[in-house]
Every structure is written in C-alpha cells, then in structure tokens.
Amino acid sequence: MIKIAPSMLSADFSILRDELKSIEQAGADYLHIDIMDGHFVPNLTFGAPIVKAIRPHTTLPFDVHLMVTNPADYVEEYAKIGVEYFTFHQETVPHIHRLIQQIKANGMKAGVALNPGTPVATLEDVAADLDMILIMSVNPGFGGQTFIPRAVEKVKQAKILLETMGNHDAVIEVDGGINDITCIPIKDAGATLLVAGSAVFCAQDRANMIESIRNN
Numbered sequence: 001m002i003k004i005a006p007s008m009l010s011a012d013f014s015i016l017r018d019e020l021k022s023i024e025q026a027g028a029d030y031l032h033i034d035i036m037d038g039h040f041v042p043n044l045t046f047g048a049p050i051v052k053a054i055r056p057h058t059t060l061p062f063d064v065h066l067m068v069t070n071p072a073d074y075v076e077e078y079a080k081i082g083v084e085y086f087t088f089h090q091e092t093v094p095h096i097h098r099l100i101q102q103i104k105a106n107g108m109k110a111g112v113a114l115n116p117g118t119p120v121a122t123l124e125d126v127a128a129d130l131d132m133i134l135i136m137s138v139n140p141g142f143g144g145q146t147f148i149p150r151a152v153e154k155v156k157q158a159k160i161l162l163e164t165m166g167n168h169d170a171v172i173e174v175d176g177g178i179n180d181i182t183c184i185p186i187k188d189a190g191a192t193l194l195v196a197g198s199a200v201f202c203a204q205d206r207a208n209m210i211e212s213i214r215n216n
C-alpha cells in the first residue's frame with residue numbers, strides 16, 4: 001500500500017490549522033514537514049517551535065525532513081515534540097552511523113535523504129540500520145519544481161540495496177515534483193511513501209489528487 005505525505009511547505013501558512021484538517025480529511029497518511037536553514041539550502045522555512053505548535057492540531061504522524069547543516073543538534077527537540085520519522089541529509093553529516101543510532105535512541109525512526117547528485121551507494125554501510133531512504137527527485141529548497149526522472153533508477157537501486165542488506169522494513173520515500181503522473185514510474189520502481197506538496201495543496205479537489213497519486 002502506497003502512503004502519501006503532503007508537504008506542509010505548500011500550505012497556506014495563515015490558516016495552517018485548517019490546512020492540516022483539510023489534508024487529514026482528504027486521506028493523507030503523513031504530514032511531511034520541510035525544515036530549511038538558509039545554509040544547506042537557499043531557503044528558510046520554520047523550525048521546532050512551529051512543529052510543536054501544530055502537533056496537537058492533527059492526528060497525522062509527522063515526517064520531518066531536515067535540510068539543515070547541523071541536524072544532530074535537533075534530535076532531542078524533535079523527539080520531545082513527537083515525530084515519527086527524523087530524516088537528515090547524507091551530505092550534511094560526517095558521522096552518519098552515529099546520528100542514526102542517536103535518532104533511534106531517542107525513540108524516532110531514522111531516515112537519510114539523498115540529493116539528486118548523491119549516489120545510493122553512499123548508504124551501503126548503514127542500509128541495514130535505516131528506517132527510511134529518502135530519494136530527492138528535485139534539488140532541495142523549494143516546492144513546485146520539476147521532477148528529475150533519474151530518481152526512478154535511484155529508487156530501484158535503493159530497493160536492491162535494502163534487500164541485499166536484509167532490511168525488509170525500511171521505507172523508500174520520494175520527494176519533489178510528485179503528481180498523479182510522475183508517481184507512476186516511481187511506484188513501479190518500488191517507492192512506498194510519496195511526498196506531494198504543490199500537487200496536493202494546489203489541487204481543486206485534494207482528496208481526489210491524493211487518491212490519484214495512490215492509485216494511478
């Protein structure tokens with residue numbers, strides 16, 4: 001079963017509580033939360049205080065995607081708020097293995113994200129420990145960008161890597177440019193959790209769009 005995580009980045013922030021209710025009712029499985037620091041990526045979004053403030057206002061589990069240069073500094077803070085997936089970028093951390101252990105020790109699931117230019121093979125030595133591999137299908141920083149087709153091949157590689165390492169539980173998430181058309185090859189390749197920001201939030205009928213991404 002494919003799961004869908006609408007990205008809050010494309011929500012109307014002035015009515016955030018209503019936006020969360022709307023996607024919850026439209027059938028979302030997770031809320032994807034993009035934390036950007038203006039250093040690792042050329043954009044600044046929001047941080048833990050906002051995530052904490054919205055936690056009581058939705059039943060959706062939180063899928064937090066940290067696009068920051070120092071993700072280790074935030075592990076405890078997000079664990080206390082109550083997030084399910086804590087995902088950091090491979091490109092930001094010299095001690096990936098240590099950070100994965102730290103995330104799990106704090107009771108969260110550990111995800112590692114890969115930029116379009118970062119090979120899947122860089123995760124070979126931690127693949128057995130991961131709860132999620134996040135394949136970026138755009139360069140991180142903004143919503144509404146065009147899907148990079150090479151991501152399809154990387155999803156296949158991630159699937160093979162996880163199987164080879166005996167990890168049958170980890171999720172393969174894809175993030176960037178996902179809509180009711182680009183979702184098709186990505187699902188065929190083995191992705192199990194799809195992020196969709198602009199496609200869901202800008203849709204006339206959000207429930208219909210989530211349904212189409214899930215079932216197309």
Ligand code: DX5
Pocket residue numbers: 007009010032034065138139140141142143144145175176177178195196197198199
């Ligand atoms: C990009 C973010 C994405 C973004 C996706 O840096 O990580 O989660 O919000 O937005 P769409 O689906 O519009 O590409």
Ligand code: ZN
Pocket residue numbers: 007032033034065175195
């Ligand atoms: Zn994201």
